[in-house]
Amino acid sequence: MTQQFYVSPEQLMKDRADFARKGIARGRSVVVISCADGIALVAENPSPSLHKIGEIYDKIAFAAVGKYNEFESLRQAGVRYADVRGYSYDREDVTARGLASVYAQSLGAVFTAEQKPFEVELAVAEVGPTQEEDHLYRLTFDGSIADEHSFVVMGGQAEKVSSAIEGGWRSTLSFSEAVRLALSGLAPAADSGESAKPMPARALEVAVLDRLSESTRGSRRAFRRLNDADITALLA
């Protein structure tokens, strides 16, 4: 039997947090922007099938950075939570706040109790009938939860991207303006130093939550994933 060394709780938590932060910083950034048309979710993601952005429920979407297996299991757990809740109560009883607090509790439990913390950062977005009723929650690896307004940036160069977006954000943005703004934040981060060149559509993952999906598409499901052609058209 090897002797266990004493590690102070402060040190233990700090080591875990540093470990998680390092893992997250390696990934590329994801931007979630609330705008006049709804909520736009933009990720730099070269894979067309391994998504960082997903649909949770009628008005709720999910975005994540970090380790794919970890956030994918959280996404699936979120879909199950939302579907069970909507099935046993009613569809309108599924809220981003409830989901975010479940995520916060699971992330917190994993952070303190498991061998290693999750190396992920999540955003939960809910589109409302007006922009004031939009909800954006940011969840970090230790289970902290923050209620954000206007936009959320996560991932490697979060601070740089965030300052770029902060300058250009207005409440009256349309989807195409919001996605362009997100790209202006993401692109220079991708090739720092060089002149910012537009990212090709296939290197992007874009989805939106339509504010008026009932009247425009006849669907209560607001989530819409944009394919390469849609993205090119949106940015044209």
Next chain:
Amino acid sequence: MQESTANQVAANATSSFTEHLQRDRPELLPFSRSPQGAASAAAPLQVPHATTIVAMSYDGGVLMAGDRRATMGNIIASRHIEKVFPADRFSVLGIAGTAGIAIDLTRLFQVELEHYEKIEGTLLSLEGKANRLGAMIRGNLPLALQGLAVVPLFAGFDTSAGVGRLFSYDVTGGRYEEHEHHSVGSGSVFARGALKKLWRPNLTAAEALAVAVESLYDAADDDSATGGPDTVRQLWPVVYTVDSSGARRIPEAELAAAARNVIEARTIAGREA
């Protein structure tokens, strides 16, 4: 040790909402609780029953229609009940039988399809959907044996084959693909007779609507449990079409026009049968 963890993860990875409920929240399933010792065959439970559903293929898709009546013995339990529902973007289902269980099964089926789509990122194939529905009906078999049967009719657009298809079921979950047209419920024999005379290949969507409304009219004429078009309360059948662009509910105005056409034609003919 590691292998067992991997096995556990694989065993827990399900894209089915029903399986998830069976494992974690079995009390939420519509067919989980069988009432103990209740409802012998001699004294069937008095609960609302949903009645006639008709479905048919037409040029480019499928159409499903249901009347608006639910009965409880000789009583009309509801004049407003809706028995045809969109299951997802490319399929609809209609239900006949015990209304309470059928509506819950429909809700479960809708969530099941949406759940799969969200977890997997792709739509289930039409065959896959039809099989899932069959499994749910089989799950209800213990209740069906006590007289609380549910018999659905499922129709959808097969996006890979580019055709509309129809599936019928029996209480044991047996799944049968139907061609041309089919009907279920108490008035189904009369509706089927009408469909045999009215249906022909390559109907347009508008003609198919007229055929559906007229066959339900005939069913209501001879079956007391099927409701006809109600001009006083402005109640018309619920009709959905599914084609390559998805499921669409026919608006009230079109249904009112179709129902009035049938009534007018019958009034002019002025015949007994």
